Amino acid sequence: MQKLIRWPGLIAFFVVTGLIAAILIVFLDFWIKLAAIKSLESTTGAEVNIAQVSHTFSPFGVSLTGVQLTDPATPSQNQVQADEITAQIELTPLLLRKVIIDDLTVSGVQFAQLRESEGAVYRTAKAAIKEELQQAFDPKNLPSVDEILAKSPLKTTKAVEETQAAYKKHSEILKQKYAELPSKDALENYKKRVEAITNMDYKNPLELAKAKEEFDALRAEIKADKAKITEFKDAASDAKNDMAPRLAELKAAPGDDYAQLQGLIAGDEGAIKDVTTMVFGEKAGEFSQYVLSAYDLAAPMLAKSKEEQAEEEAYNGRWVAFDDTAALPDFLVRNADVSVTWRNESVLSVWHDITNEHEKIGRPTIFKVDSSASSLWQSLKLNGDFWLNDAGVKANQDWNLRGLALSDVSLLNQEKLSSTLLKGLLSSSGRASIDKNVISGTGNAALSQLDLSATGSNNLTNVIAETLSGLSNLTINTDIGGILGDMDLSFSSDLDKQLAKVMLNNLTGDQSSKLSELKHKLNAKIEGPLGATDSEMSQWLDWEKLADGDLSSMQSMLDSKLNSVVDKKKEELTDKLKDKLKGKLFN
C-alpha cells in the first residue's frame, strides 16, 4: 500500500488546489473586469475602459466604476459613460451561466463626453455628416451653367425626349395610314362609275339586276376605302389629343427648370438645402441620441446572431437546465434604474425586463422617463418598449419634451461659417418605431425665443449668417430612418426656402449673367423640337382636312341609290300592267 501512496503528493494536492482557488478568488475582480471589457469591446467595436471592479458574495453582486465606451465614429469621445454600475446577480442561474440581475443601478450616464486619450477603434465607423458636407459652403465650388444643365434632371430634357418619342410614334402611324388612303384619281373613278350606274336607263330587268350586282361590288370597294380614311382620321385625332398636352408641357418646362435651377446659380443649392442639417444637425443629432439612446442598449444585444451562438455552443458546449431555471433567458435584468446626467441635471429612467430573449419571458422590455419641471425644462416624458427575436428588433417609442432652456450652444464652428445659439427654448415631440431592425419615425423640434449669432466669411455664408441672426422661431422636422446601430437622421425646415429667397435677392453681376445664360440655354433646348413638331402638326391637320373632304364625298357616293332606278322601273311595269288590265276589263 505504501508503494502506491505518495504522502508528499497529498500536500502538493492541497497546495495546488488551494493555489488555484486563491488565484480565482483573489483575482476575481480582475477576471470580471477582463470579461466585461472583452464582451463590451466585441459589441461596440471600440476601446472600453473600466476603472475599478468590486464584488460581494452575499448577496452576490458586482460593481463597476468608471465605465467608458469609446465612440467608434469619434474616438476622442465616449459613446456612453457611466460613473457606477451595480448589479445584484442571482447565484443559482449563474451556475448555468445565466446572468439574472434582480436590480441594476446605473448612475452618472453621459453621452458624447471627451475622453482623456483617444480610444482604439476595432471596427471602422461612418464618416461624420459634417465632414461629408464641409465643402458645400465653398463658393468656388459653384458649377457652370453647362455643368448644372448636364447634372440636373431637367424637366425640359424630359419633355423634349417624351415629345419627340410621342411625335415619332404618331408620325410613323400617320404616314403609314396616309399612304394607304385612296388617291384623288381613285375617288374620281368611283364617282364616275357611280354616276354611270345610277344614271343609265335600264331596258329590262335582267340589265337592271346585272347593274345592281355591279353597284354592290362598287359600294364594297368604296366602303373599304372609306374605312381606311376613317382609320386615318381616328389616328390623326389620337395624335392631336396626345400631342397637345405634351407640347404645352414642353413649352412650360424651361420656365419650371429655370425656377428650380436659379438656386444653384444664386448659391450652392446643396449648401442652402442642407443649412438646417449643417447648422442644427449636429446638436439635433446629439439630442436625438439622448432621446433614442434606448436603442443603443438594444443594438449590442443583437450583436451575436443565432448562428454564431450555435457555432460557439457546438465548440464550447452549452448548459442544460433540469429545473425552473431552464425557462430563464441567458441574460435578464428584472429591474433597472438608469440615471443619465445632462448639464448637471439627472434624468432617471426606469427599466423592466431587459433581455435579448423576449420570447422566453413573454413580454417586452419597457422603459420610461417621467421628469417633471427641472431647472432646464418644464417636462420630459418618454415611453418605450422593445422586443428582440430572430427577425430582429420590434420597438416603439414616443417622447414629449416641453420648454428645454438652451443657452450658449455652439451650433457650428467652421472657417467659413460659425453659429452660436445664445438662448432659446426647445420643445420636441415625436415617435419612432423599429420593425425587423429598420427604424422609422418622425419628430419635430420647435425652437422659440431664439437669439442666434452667426458669422460668415464670404458672400454665400454672409447671407446665411444674416438669415440665421434674424431668426426668432424655427421648427425643425426630423425624419428618423436607417437600421438599428446605424440610425439615419435627416432634418428639414423652412429655413432652406427662406435662404433661397434671400440668395436670389443678393445676386452678383456674374450670377445675374449666369441666370440669363441659363434661361437662354433652357429655351434653346425646346426651340428645335418645338418648331419641327409644330410644322408636322400643321401637316397632320391639313391631311385631316383632306381626309374629311374625301370622307364626305365617299359618303355621298355610298348614299346614292340604285334602288330608286329599280323602283322607277317597277312603277313603270306596274303602270303598264294596270293599263293592260284596264283595256281587258273595259273592252
Place this chain on the structure above:
Amino acid sequence: MQLLAKLLKALNSDDSPWQLAFGVMLGMIMGLTPFLGLHSIIILFIVLFLRVNLSTFLLAYALFSGLTLMLNPMMASIGESLLTSANLTSMWTSLYNSTFGQLTQFYHTLTLGSLLFSLILAPFILIISKILVVQYRVRFMQWVNKLKLVQFLKSSRIYQIYQTLGE
C-alpha cells in the same frame, strides 16, 4: 525541449510501466475535459496522492489538450444527445437536484460528453501505453540513449534538474 527531457527521464526511470501508463491515461482524461470541474480535482488528487508518473501525466495532458481543437464539437454533441434524450430526463433531473450532481457540472454538454468519451477511451489508452513503454524499454532504450541528441539533452541543465527532483 523540456517535454522531451521529461519524457526521456520518465521512460528511462525505474518507475513501473503501469505508473507511466496511468500517467498517460489520467493526462488524457484531464486534457480532453474542461479544466474547471470536480473531475479535474479528483484526477489531480489521484495523480498527486498515488504514485502516478507526473511526467507522462503532464505530457499526455498537453498533447490531448491540443486534440480538443478537433474533438470538442464531437464530444459536445455526445453530451447534447445524452442530456436531451427523453429516456434519461428523470435520471438527469434527480442528479441535477443533488449537490453532487451540481458539483460535477454534468449538465454541461461538453463536460459530460468529453468525460464519457475519455472514460471509454481510458482502458485502451492505459493498456496501449503500458505495452508501448515495455516495448520501448526492451527494444529502443539502449539505441535511443546512444543518440547524440539524447546525450546532449542528458547533459543539459534542465535534465539535471529533473534528475535531481526525481531522486
